[in-house]
Amino acid sequence: MSSSVEVQVVRGGCHHVPYGATALDVLTLEDEKRLADVYAVKVNGVVDDLSVPLRAGASLEFLTRADEETLEILRHDTAHLMAQAVKSLYPETKVSIGPVIRDGFYYDFARDKPFTPEDLERIEARMHELVAEDYAIERLEVDRDEARRVFTDADEPYKVEILESIPEDESLRLYRQGDFIDLCRGPHFQSTGRVGGAFKLMKVAGAYWRGDSSREMLQRIYGTAWFDGKALRGYLERLREAAKRDHREMGKVMDLFHFQPEAPGAVFWHDKGWTLFGVLIDYLRQRQKQAGYEEISTPEVIDRSLWESSGHWQTFREHMFTTDTEDGRVFAVKPMNCPGCVQVFRQGTMSYRDLPRRMAEFGKVHRYEPSGALYGLMRVRAFTQDDAHIYCTPEQMEDECCAIVDMLLSVYRDFGFEDVRIKFADRPQVRIGSDEAWTRLEQGLLGALKRMKLDYTHNVGEGAFYGPKLEFVLRDALGRDWQCGTVQVDVNLPARLGAFYVGADGDKHHPVMLHRALFGSLERFIGILLEHYAGVLPLWLAPVQGVVMTITEEANDYAEKVCAAFRSKGVRMALDIRNEKIGYKVREHSVAKVPYFVVVGAEECREGTVAVRSSKKGAEQQSRPLAEAVAALAQEARMPSGVPSQENV
């Protein structure tokens, strides 16, 4: 009997093909001219190779460059191509894994000698040769024993280890191009020639085998790949643009802060940076006051015994700075504010009627972070948290969580962040407290998210040692994610540190303690802000909101008067009466990202006016009476919540 199967092409025809026919065969039948445009196929919605044998009733959708999945395959192919090139140039190298990542791919290799930048060039050149040689990429379905034999014979121990960790019931597949064979679930293009030439190897880095720091370190080569040179160049250009908005660079050109070797991971804030810091605190103080918070401040250096009671000494010791004093006591510099806050809560007897109590603290904490983790303002060893602890009854917990999340998202909106990712982190391996308590708290947080109808991702085992948490993540210029806000629920610390309230039943109870931060770290938030705005901060945040510049020295007295007028209305105005041409001054303050220029010359002196313009390129300048200009700018500089911008010039 003829064993043919019937398949349907999406937006195409229905075909009868012999049993064993492939998607490629169908494509040839369908429209031979499309062969060059089609790279892969979706069979019943699943992306696969064009060489996939078809079953009866299959629905086929051919994928071209226009499909997102195709670009992923291209990058995966490029990773294999790189591994093939590496093996051909450096046969002693062992291969491991090579996945697709955002904008590209990487492949981890084991080799005694490090890959140098010159090696990367050689590898890249070899990759281009392999593309030109256009090897067929063959798909081989094999059983476990055969696969094990292949990689044992090839002396590829990492591949064998991966093989062993794949569940028994899963099928295995190999791909071969030339003499290079890889264990891979695919899919791939039909030949190496289809990869084209728009790829670039970017950097070498160390990476632990299987992400485990107790295992050996492999060499990871990162690359990027695109369908054409234009897309590749565009990507490289985007990287250059992103690097320009690096907050460390902004810190320099805007004169905000610096670091130096004697205090690794600790910020030296300059006047302008500290002004910005102060604006953030002023803003939050207003918001917190409106939301019914108290504000406290607790000691930075506290005796070891308190940290033992709180559990930090047992679980957080390696991250703590300690100090010995001549009386033989051991103190720790606080890595967290919570134990101190509980001490304030414990003063006096609390009634359930006093709850919830919302206690905020702009607490500066120190954590001994691994040296390799330090990164500008984003990851430091000393930072200021906009911390708060809310003590409430179990019944109040969900409402309080909702109020925090609501406030957090509203605050982020005020700063121009609309797209906020939320992660839910549950119990970690190392933790304190009973499993029942953990379950209750995790349910509480999830309940709040559900009520607020918010999407989130689940971070398994990433909670704090004392309780589960919600994390609010913002993204920096280079696409890295940073956790800023957080809400954590905790019933352990109140118990450990003896925090009580007297309930309606007349008995003592431990309150639920919510730990929350909106910015998380003011340092980090400032870093993100700088990158988000490429230094061009909204007026209310700009450390210097405007600068009064003179044309000639005969306007000096008037300029001082003008500057004072702005300052008296709370506008952070600088004065530039240097003996320089106006073009020189304009350029300098443009580079420093000052939002407004106020120019005064002979004419303005005479008329009692000022020439104002925004520093944005091509902005119109406007000549207007001084009082009018002051009122307008003061109005525009107000904080988003309606609170006037602070006066501190």
Place this chain on the structure above:
RNA sequence: GCCCCUGUGGCUCAAUUGGUAGAGCGACCGCCUUGUAAGCGGUAGGUUGCAGGUUCAAGUCCUGCCGGGGGCACCA
């Protein structure tokens, strides 16, 4: 902490195969009195991150430490 790269005046960068440090900007001093992104001239400023080593000779090569960058791991 681990891997790779890297460290030159305040900043950005030069210095042929190892031959004993240069420029621009900035600063300072003058001149210019200026109308919206760099006016002109002059002066000062560096034991080339630190400590060793190799060499007749080290900014250039080697080792260690410290910092920085890119990753990994860890995390706000």
